Amino acid sequence: MNRAVIIGGILDGRQRILEWGWLKITVANLVVIVLMVAVFVAALLVPFPRGRR
Amino acid sequence: MSRSKRARPPFEKWTGPTRPYDLVKEVVACFVVVVVIVVACAALFSSPDERQISIGDWARADAHNFVMTAVSELDGSSGTASYGPPYNSASDGQKIGPLSLAKLAGVRVAVNAADDFVVAPLQTIAQGQPDLLSELSTWQAATTEQRASWTDAYTKSADVASYDAMGNPTLPAGDYGPVQPMLAALVSMARNGGLDGALATERGFYNNNNYTRQMLFLADGSYLEQRATDQHLGGDQWGMMNEVGNYPGQAWLWLYTVWYQVPPFKTSGNADALIWGLMMVFTLLFVFVPFIPGLRDIPRVTKVHRLIWREHYRMRQ
Amino acid sequence: MSAHAPSATEAPNWTRAARERAVEALPPDELLPDTQPSYVASWVYVFGAMALASLVLVILTGCLLAVEGPSWWHVSGVGHFVNSMHLWAVEVFFFFMVVHLWAKFFMAAWRGNRQLTWISGAVAFIVSIGAAFTGYLSQQNFSSQWISAEAKDGLNAAGVGAFFNVLDFGQMFTWHVVLLPLVITMLVVGHVLMVRRRGVVPPMEDRPAGAISEATP
Numbered sequence: 041m042n043r044a045v046i047i048g049g050i051l052d053g054r055q056r057i058l059e060w061g062w063l064k065i066t067v068a069n070l071v072v073i074v075l076m077v078a079v080f081v082a083a084l085l086v087p088f089p090r091g092r093r
Numbered sequence: 094m095s096r097s098k099r100a101r102p103p104f105e106k107w108t109g110p111t112r113p114y115d116l117v118k119e120v121v122a123c124f125v126v127v128v129v130i131v132v133a134c135a136a137l138f139s140s141p142d143e144r145q146i147s148i149g150d151w152a153r154a155d156a157h158n159f160v161m162t163a164v165s166e167l168d169g170s171s172g173t174a175s176y177g178p179p180y181n182s183a184s185d186g187q188k189i190g191p192l193s194l195a196k197l198a199g200v201r202v203a204v205n206a207a208d209d210f211v212v213a214p215l216q217t218i219a220q221g222q223p224d225l226l227s228e229l230s231t232w233q234a235a236t237t238e239q240r241a242s243w244t245d246a247y248t249k250s251a252d253v254a255s256y257d258a259m260g261n262p263t264l265p266a267g268d269y270g271p272v273q274p275m276l277a278a279l280v281s282m283a284r285n286g287g288l289d290g291a292l293a294t295e296r297g298f299y300n301n302n303n304y305t306r307q308m309l310f311l312a313d314g315s316y317l318e319q320r321a322t323d324q325h326l327g328g329d330q331w332g333m334m335n336e337v338g339n340y341p342g343q344a345w346l347w348l349y350t351v352w353y354q355v356p357p358f359k360t361s362g363n364a365d366a367l368i369w370g371l372m373m374v375f376t377l378l379f380v381f382v383p384f385i386p387g388l389r390d391i392p393r394v395t396k397v398h399r400l401i402w403r404e405h406y407r408m409r410q
Numbered sequence: 411m412s413a414h415a416p417s418a419t420e421a422p423n424w425t426r427a428a429r430e431r432a433v434e435a436l437p438p439d440e441l442l443p444d445t446q447p448s449y450v451a452s453w454v455y456v457f458g459a460m461a462l463a464s465l466v467l468v469i470l471t472g473c474l475l476a477v478e479g480p481s482w483w484h485v486s487g488v489g490h491f492v493n494s495m496h497l498w499a500v501e502v503f504f505f506f507m508v509v510h511l512w513a514k515f516f517m518a519a520w521r522g523n524r525q526l527t528w529i530s531g532a533v534a535f536i537v538s539i540g541a542a543f544t545g546y547l548s549q550q551n552f553s554s555q556w557i558s559a560e561a562k563d564g565l566n567a568a569g570v571g572a573f574f575n576v577l578d579f580g581q582m583f584t585w586h587v588v589l590l591p592l593v594i595t596m597l598v599v600g601h602v603l604m605v606r607r608r609g610v611v612p613p614m615e616d617r618p619a620g621a622i623s624e625a626t627p
Contacts, residue, residue: 051138051339052512057325062354066325069334069343080509083453084400090451104608105522107447114446123456123463130502131467135494142484144554179572187567194569201572302580304558309577312559321556333560337553345504345539365567380532383520393614397516402613405449 134254141337143324148292148307152283156260159283159395160251162314163276166206168244173309174206179180181205187366194366202305208308214291216276225278235270243270260284348375443606449603449613454517457510458605464503465598469591471496476587480548500542507535519611526606534597541594544586547576558582 056067152159165171169183177184178195179202186195212229219225232240247269254262260280264273282288293301293312311317321327324337331349336342349372358364382388392398399406474492475482489496511531520528546557558576565571575581 052141056339064325064354066335066339066342068336068339069344072341072344072501075506076509079423079505080454080512082512083457084397086453088404088451088453090404105612107609107612110448111445112448112449114444116442116444119456120459122461124466127463127467127502131464131495132499134498134501135491138494138498139490140483140494141553142490142549145551145555149433177565178569179566179575195566195571198569198572201573263459267468303575303578303581305575305577308555308559311555317555317559320552326556341501343542347506363567365564369568370562376536380529380536382515382532383525383528389518389520392516392518395516398518398614401452401454401513401517402449404451405506405613408448 094404114344138340141340143337146311146317146320147163147286147289148283148311149286149289151314152260152280152288155314155316156256156280156284157251157262159260160256160262160276160280160309161248163211163279164244164248164251164272166210166310166313168241168248169207171206171313173204173210173313189363189366189370202380204305204309206309206313208296209306210292211275211279213295214282215275217280217291218287223280224275226275231271232275239270243272247272247276286330326376348372382395413607436603440609441603441606444589447610447612450610454509454513454553455610456557456585457506460506461503461510462598462602464499464506467499468496468503469595471499472587472591480583484550497579500545502540507538511535517611518614521611521614522548524604524608527601527608530597530601530604534594534601534621537590537594537597541586541590544582544590547582550579 051068058065058067058070148159162171166174169175173180175183177186178198178200180200181204182200185193187193212232215225215229219229235243246267247264250264250267250269251262254264256262261277279288282291288305292306293304295306296303298299318327325335326337333344333345333353334346349368352368352371353364358368361367378385378388470493475489475496478486478489482489484490514528516530543557543561547554561576562571565574565576574585
């Protein structure tokens with residue numbers, strides 16, 4: 041199959057799972073959640089330029 | 094006269110300092126940023142496209158499971174045959190306490206497992222095969238007790254039999270009635286791809302956007318589930334949140350899927366109904382936060398807003 | 411300004427009444443303001459616009475997929491790329507929508523008679539989950555098969571499966587492409603208009619007295 045542009049499919053392949061007892065989460069989902077929290081915290085802390093626009 | 098004089102609702106208007114603001118520029122800038130992020134992700138990560146499986150795949154990969162599932166459709170013990178509403182009345186469906194929402198909704202997606210998955214598809218190929226036609230007639234004319242005796246005997250033998258290269262069990266002598274030739278024909282039909290086609294067009298040439306029959310039959314076997322479990326998509330593997338490969342899935346479903354991992358839901362036959370009820374409660378709590386004392390006070394107590402509006406509070410000192 | 415002034419005996423004009431009500435509810439300089447209150451001074455305020463921009467991209471890429479139909483992305487490299495954009499736009503949409511939700515929660519943004527703004531946003535989130543779900547079912551690959559086989563049990567147990575058959579591709583696809591995007595768009599447009607009408611929620615004051623009344627619910 042032709043892939044037009046792409047490096048593609050980096051995320052295919054064997055899944056990586058993290059487990060703590062009954063808590064199981066894929067690395068991918070954990071990365072997304074951590075990123076969301078990081079972006080939220082960054083937005084709270086990074087100073088907002090005054091007099092912008 | 095025609096103009097109604099209505100007081101504006103009590104929305105407080107800000108009368109303090111303002112700053113210039115370009116709303117349209119902000120939205121356009123956001124759009125550009127999003128396009129860049131999405132094009133980069135699409136180029137780097139693509140999207141998963143795990144190949145679909147068919148009944149033919151299943152019958153070729155695991156003849157034993159296909160045959161055992163097919164006979165369970167005939168004897169009413171399969172998942173679909175014993176499901177209850179909305180497919181049939183074989184059971185009452187799940188309950189939340191005394192309440193059976195499934196039963197209230199009724200049988201609206203009618204499926205007769207034995208006829209729809211086995212007999213009807215065989216009838217589509219029986220026209221040129223008088224022997225098969227005669228076996229099907231024998232089955233149709235038989236009493237419930239007679240059918241049960243045939244399927245019981247067949248089930249016991251086929252479970253422990255060895256299977257030949259064509260996917261047929263080598264059975265000892267016994268009274269299997271028409272069940273043995275019927276299932277032999279069904280196995281052959283399945284392995285050749287004809288069963289997929291027959292189930293798809295059972296209701297007519299165009300009525301094949303509805304995959305109910307094929308999917309229910311597939312889901313009664315273990316091939317579909319085995320493929321899913323291999324990818325950590327199973328219900329008790331937090332599967333609802335996951336995607337194939339290393340792709341992010343649906344992290345936002347964490348509160349829905351967590352209950353399937355813990356007692357008492359983990360082992361309850363009513364897990365789906367109970368968890369659905371629980372999620373309805375959580376959803377209502379979420380939507381009506383502004384009216385719920387305690388919940389709506391969390392922002393004031395946690396003081397994250399002191400960070401958000403720190404400039405404003407500083408100016409007011 | 412009316413084209414003509416109504417006389418005492420003229421029948422009520424629905425168009426004029428609608429226009430006057432709309433302009434009174436949301437004058438143009440509040441609908442498209444070029445100033446904002448000085449307290450809007452934090453990066454958390456961008457997430458709503460980012461979520462909105464993501465939604466626009468989801469719909470645009472969805473339209474491109476609709477041009478060629480649901481099988482296209484399985485057989486075409488360009489189609490697969492557009493599908494990838496649609497998927498990642500959805501991931502980005504949920505990402506920013508949830509962070510926006512966190513920000514609005516910690517701001518208690520429902521204060522000052524803004525309860526409906528919160529409710530419309532919360533409902534939009536729930537409906538978006540439904541749209542994403544029907545999108546997964548529309549893929550026509552193994553994921554669709556597995557997701558539909560699993561989801562049917564939860565929906566059947568709630569009595570919903572009798573009317574909303576996840577194994578019926580035609581039904582799921584048309585919900586995904588027509589009904590749910592329409593509902594989400596209406597909710598989001600209503601949500602944004604409410605924000606414009608009521609203004610951005612002012613800061614919480616720790617002391618009851620202040621220039622702005624607290625107006626907690």
